[in-house]
Amino acid sequence: RHDGEHDTSCQSALADRQIEHSLQQERKVQRIGVFVCHCGTNIAATVDVKKVVDVISKEPGVVHAEDYQYMCSETGQQKVIDAIQNEHLTGVVICSCSPRMHEGTFRKAAEKAGLNPYQLEIANIREQCSWIHKDMEEATEKAVILARAAVAKVMLDTPLTPGESRVVKRALVIGGGIAGIQTALDIADAGYEVDIVEKTPSIGGRMSQLDKTFPTLDCSSCILTPRMGEVNAHEKINIYTYSEVESVGGFVGDFKVDIRKKARYVDMDKCTGCGLCQEKCPSKKNLSEFNRGLSNRTAIYTPFAQAVPNVPVIDTANCIHFKTGKCGICSKVCAAGAVNYDQKDEVITREYGAIVVATGFDTISLDKFDEYYYNQSKDVITSLEMERLMNAAGPTGGKVVRLSNGEHPKDIVFIQCVGSRDVTCRGKSYCSKICCMYTAKQAMLVRDHYPDVNVHVFYIDVRTPGKNFDEFYRRAVEEFDVDYIKGQVGKVSEAPNGRLLVQGSDLLDNRQIKMEADLVVLATAIEPSKDARKLATMLTASMDTNDFFTEAHAKLRPVESPTAGVFLSGVCQGPKDIPETVAQAGAAAVKVVGLLAKDKLTTNPCTAESNPLFCNGCASCEKVCPYGAISYEDRQVNDHGIRETRHVAVVNGALCHGCGACTVACPSGAMDLKGFSNRQILAEVDAICR
Numbered sequence: 001r002h003d004g005e006h007d008t009s010c011q012s013a014l015a016d017r018q019i020e021h022s023l024q025q026e027r028k029v030q031r032i033g034v035f036v037c038h039c040g041t042n043i044a045a046t047v048d049v050k051k052v053v054d055v056i057s058k059e060p061g062v063v064h065a066e067d068y069q070y071m072c073s074e075t076g077q078q079k080v081i082d083a084i085q086n087e088h089l090t091g092v093v094i095c096s097c098s099p100r101m102h103e104g105t106f107r108k109a110a111e112k113a114g115l116n117p118y119q120l121e122i123a124n125i126r127e128q129c130s131w132i133h134k135d136m137e138e139a140t141e142k143a144v145i146l147a148r149a150a151v152a153k154v155m156l157d158t159p160l161t162p163g164e165s166r167v168v169k170r171a172l173v174i175g176g177g178i179a180g181i182q183t184a185l186d187i188a189d190a191g192y193e194v195d196i197v198e199k200t201p202s203i204g205g206r207m208s209q210l211d212k213t214f215p216t217l218d219c220s221s222c223i224l225t226p227r228m229g230e231v232n233a234h235e236k237i238n239i240y241t242y243s244e245v246e247s248v249g250g251f252v253g254d255f256k257v258d259i260r261k262k263a264r265y266v267d268m269d270k271c272t273g274c275g276l277c278q279e280k281c282p283s284k285k286n287l288s289e290f291n292r293g294l295s296n297r298t299a300i301y302t303p304f305a306q307a308v309p310n311v312p313v314i315d316t317a318n319c320i321h322f323k324t325g326k327c328g329i330c331s332k333v334c335a336a337g338a339v340n341y342d343q344k345d346e347v348i349t350r351e352y353g354a355i356v357v358a359t360g361f362d363t364i365s366l367d368k369f370d371e372y373y374y375n376q377s378k379d380v381i382t383s384l385e386m387e388r389l390m391n392a393a394g395p396t397g398g399k400v401v402r403l404s405n406g407e408h409p410k411d412i413v414f415i416q417c418v419g420s421r422d423v424t425c426r427g428k429s430y431c432s433k434i435c436c437m438y439t440a441k442q443a444m445l446v447r448d449h450y451p452d453v454n455v456h457v458f459y460i461d462v463r464t465p466g467k468n469f470d471e472f473y474r475r476a477v478e479e480f481d482v483d484y485i486k487g488q489v490g491k492v493s494e495a496p497n498g499r500l501l502v503q504g505s506d507l508l509d510n511r512q513i514k515m516e517a518d519l520v521v522l523a524t525a526i527e528p529s530k531d532a533r534k535l536a537t538m539l540t541a542s543m544d545t546n547d548f549f550t551e552a553h554a555k556l557r558p559v560e561s562p563t564a565g566v567f568l569s570g571v572c573q574g575p576k577d578i579p580e581t582v583a584q585a586g587a588a589a590v591k592v593v594g595l596l597a598k599d600k601l602t603t604n605p606c607t608a609e610s611n612p613l614f615c616n617g618c619a620s621c622e623k624v625c626p627y628g629a630i631s632y633e634d635r636q637v638n639d640h641g642i643r644e645t646r647h648v649a650v651v652n653g654a655l656c657h658g659c660g661a662c663t664v665a666c667p668s669g670a671m672d673l674k675g676f677s678n679r680q681i682l683a684e685v686d687a688i689c690r
Contacts, residue, residue: 030155033064033089034147035080037071037096039126046130048140052095056147061155063087072102077109084113091119091154095147097126100553116159118605118675123150145688152687156680160605165654167253167601168353171592172197174245174535175358177205178578179570179585181227183356186589188236192596195238195350196231197245197259199531200289202307203228205360209290209384211391211398213578214441215472221306221393228308242313244531246347248355248538249628251655252565253601255352263343265314266300270338273310277330277339278302286318288395292385294403295395300330300339305393314339354592355539357549357561358569358585359529364419368426372418372522373492378403379500380492380520383414383435386442400446400453402518409453409518412446413502414439415489416459419525428525430546433575435523436463440476442521447480456483456515458504466577485513492520526575539566540626548574559588567591606675607656608663610649612637614670617647621662621671629655630662 034056038044049067057065064087068076071094083089092115094106099122107117125143133139171187173180176198184194196203207213210220231237246258266277283299290303299319302312320327321341331339363384366374374380379402381389392398402409416435419427436459443455462484464470476482487505495501499516506513528547536543541561542550549572552560559568569588570581595601610621612635622630629652637646649662649670663671663678672678 030061030091031063031087031089032059032061032091032093032151032154033080033083033087034059034062034066034093034095034151035071035076035083036065036067036125036143036147037076037094038067038069039071039097039130040069043096043126043130043143046133046136046139047125047143048136051140052125052143052147055144056095056151059148059151062151064089071096072105077105080106080109081113084110084115089115091115091121091157093121093123093147093150093154095123095125095143095150098122098124098128118160119154119157121150121154121157123147148687148690149684152683153680156677156683157675160674162605163603163653164600165251165253165603167596167598168255168351169193169596170195170350170352171354171356171596172245172255172257172350172352173356173358173569175205175360175529175570175572176200176203176239176241177358177360177570178207178224178227179360179572179581180205180356180358181224181231182582182585183358183569183589183592184231184237185227185234186586187592187596188234190589190593190596191236192593193236193238195240195259195352197243198239198241199244200303201242201264201311201313202303202309203231203239203241204304204306204308206384207578208304208306209292209391210387211394212441212445214437215466215468217441217445225306228306232308239309241309245535245538250351251627251657253353253595253598254654255355255565257350257352257355259348259350261346261348263345264311265316265339265341265343266312267338267340267343268309268311270336271311272336272338273302274335275302275312276333276335278312280329280333282327282329283318283320286315291388291395292382294385294388311338353596354565354567356567356569356588356592357535357539357541357572359532359535359572361526361571361575362529363524364427364527366418366522366524369418371491372415372489372520373494373500374522377492377494377500377520379518380522382522382524383438383442384524386521390442390445400450400519407518408450411454411456411499411515411517412519412521413489413500413515413517414443414455414457414521414523415492416457416523417488417525418522420523421460422525428527428546430575431463432523432526433463434526434577437466437469437472437577439521439523440464440473440482443482444476444480447476447482454483455480456485456517458485458487458489458502460486460488466579487513526571528572532572539563541566548572559584559591565595603654604658605653606658606673607653608651608658608660608671608673610651611670611672612646612648613639614668615646615648616668616670617649618667619649620665620667621649624661624665625656626659626661627655627657629653629657 036049036052053065053067064083110120111117123146129142170193173184173196176196184196187194207224213220243261246260249256277300278298281298281300287293288295288297300312300314316322388394420432464473487507489504491503493501504513541563549568551558552562567588569585633650660673663673
C-alpha cells in the first residue's frame, strides 16, 4: 500500500511539472489583448484605470492593453475588433462590469473579428471591485489581480462550438388567475398551443373574489368572466383545473412535465352543469374557500357561479359517501351519470418549449397578530373577506353587516399595513403595494352605499404611485369624507357594550386615540403562494428571501427567470396590482412567442465532459446533477494499450447547464467543465496568489 501511495505522489508531481511546462509553452504562443473600461465614473472613480493597463501590459502573453471610457459602446467594440485583426490576438480580456451585463455583447464583437467567442473573458472590476471599495489604491490593486486571473484563464481557453436543440411549439402556464389567463391568451393568439394548470377547481384566481377594481371601480367579474370564457373556448388552449405540476425535466425548448390531474369524481365530459347534485347534497356545513370561510358549501360543489369549467368537484373529506360508504344521493340524481366515485388521479406527461409561472399570492396568516383580535371576534375581518361581503354574489348578498349579529355597522375602522413593512419578524418586511388603494376603494364604496357609516383609516404612509391613483385617494378623503389617521393601532379588544374598542395613536396630533367600532377591517400583507418554493425547486428557478421568484435582471429582463425557458407573470414575482399584472403577462407572452418562433436553439457549449480513463463508475456525479444530464453506460476504453469495458459517466450536452456540480463531486477527477476546466480555475488561483 505504501508503494502505491509513493507511486501516486510521484505521478502527481510529474503531472504538475507537465502542466507548468505546457503553461509556459502556451504563454509563448498566446497573444492576449486586455481592454479596461472606465464605465464613466462607475469604475474610474475608484480604480486607477491607467495603472491597471500599465501593470497588466507587462503580463506574459499580453501583447496589447488599452483603456476606453465605455467599452460596451460601438466605438469600444470596434477597438476590440481592430485589435484582434491587427494584432492577431488569440484571446481577449475585457475588464469591465459583470459578464451578466455585456458578455454577449463582447463575444459577438470577438466573433465578428474572427476570434472564437469563447476565447474572451470578462474581469468584473465594477460589481466585484469599484462598487465595494472606497480606497483607490486598494481597489486598483484588486482590479489588477482580477485582470491577471482573467488573463491566466484565457491562456487556457479553447475554441468551443455551440450545439443545437429542438423547440417544442407548446407552452405551459402554471396558474389560472388573471396573469395566467392573459399570458395564455396572448400566446394562443400568436398561434401556439398553451396548457394552463390550475390547482383549484376553477380558473379565475384572486380577481374572481373581488367586488370592484381600483381606480375605475369597474366590476371585477365583468372584466374577468369574459376572459375566462375566451380561454375556455380558445382552440389553442387546454385547461387542466384541479391539477398540479408534479415534476419538471428537460431544458429550454424541450421541457418534460408530469401533471397530476386530481380526481374530481365527476366526469367532465358528461356533466351538464345543471347543479342538481349540489342542491340535493345533504352535507351542507362545509366552509366555502371561495368566500373565505364566511359561508358554507356542500360536499359536492362548484366554487362560484361563473366557474370555468362549470363542473363540480367532490370534497372527499366531507362527503358522506367517502366517509361512511352510504348516501350517494348526487349519483342518484345526476341524469347524465357524470358522478363516478371510482375515479382516480391521473398523471399525464407533456412536452413544452417554454414555461410561465403565474402562481399568484395568498394573504398571510394572522395567528401571530393577536393584538388585532382577529381570531377572537367575528367582527374583525381581513380586506379579502370584506371584498366577499361587499360582493353581490357573496355570503351576505352584498350587504356589509356585522358577522357577529348580522346588524348594520355604524362605525368601521380600516387598519393598514397589517403584516406589511413589519419590523417585528412576525410579518413581511416589504410593502404589499396594493393595500393603500384597495382600502381607499372599500372605504369609498362603504360611504357611497351607506352614508350613515363613519369610516376611519389608520395608516403608516399612503402610497399611491400609479396613474390616477393619488386622485383616487384624494376622492376618498375630500368627496367621501373618509377619516384618515396617521398612526398605528396598538390593540383591538371587546368593549363592555359588545362593540370593538380600537386603541391607536395619531402621530400628526401627537395623541392617543380610543374609539369604538362595529367592524374592523385588516389590510393584511400578501405573500407568494404556499406551493411556490416547491415549484421553484422543480424548475431550478431562483427565489428571494420572501419566496418571490427572482427575475434574471430587474431592469433588462424583468419577466425572465435566470433559468432559461422559464418566465414570470404576475404577483409570483412581486406585489403588483391588476393593470401591472396584465402588462407583465403580455410581456411574458411576447418572450414565450419569441422563443417558440424558433425552430432550433443554440445550446451552451460550456458543458461537462467525462474522461473515461479516469472514471471509476461511482455515480457521484449522477447523484448531484440537478438537470438529469448524466447517465452511465458500458463503453470500450483503451487504457495504455489495454482494451476493456468500463461502466463510465456520459454527459448529455443538451441537458447539461454547465453548473459544475459534477466536477466538484467527482472523486477521481474524471469530470471537467469546458470553458471552466480545473486547469483554468487553478491557473486563476495561482495568478491571484502571485
